[in-house]
Amino acid sequence: MNWLTKNLPPGDNPMGADDDQKAAWDLFRKAYERQMKGEFEEAIKLYTDSIELYPTAEAYTFRGWTHSFMGMLDEAIEDCHRAIAVDPDFGNPYNDIGAYLIEKGQLDDAIEWLERATRAKRYESPAFPHLNMGRVYEKKRNWDKAMECYQRALKINPQYDLAQKAFTRLRAMMN
DSSP states (O other), X not given: OOTTGGGOOTTSOHHHHHHHHHHXXXXXXXXXXXHHTTOHXXXXXXXXXXXXXXXXXXXXXHXXXXXXXXXXXXXXXXXXXXXXXXXXXXXXXXXXXXXXXXXTTOHHHHHHXXXXXXXXXXXXXXXXXXXXXXXXXXXXXXXXXXXXHHHHHHHHOTTOHHHHHHHXXXXXXXX
């Protein structure tokens, strides 16, 4: 079962919904390709088309991510809230809200969202919120807590280069 089929509303015609899901997935993939090429306006249009056809937490989250690339953090946060409303188990939007709040300088608010991301049932990159919490605690000059967060990220994903660099940098700074 993929992220589209698990969100099929009860009572819908399975054949029609399946067609909508496939079309929405195709639009999502095209939007992602545009996003990765830096074609943000087109990506947002395609994500929006996907959402209008069949709303998913992924499409809202990735549209939010695209908004963030454009410096539109409030819109990005709104999309993450929409993603959570569609699928509260999906971890990415919690982490993303935390990351956007870090960018806005709202460090204490970011912690709550990052902690929620660590408890998400469905998250392909569960080390991300630990790295981001480490960033928050580092900005707050709570070095020990930051080190703990970086270590947790590395325990989850020993290959996580950003976490390794942050841990190594902070450890060197503390010596």
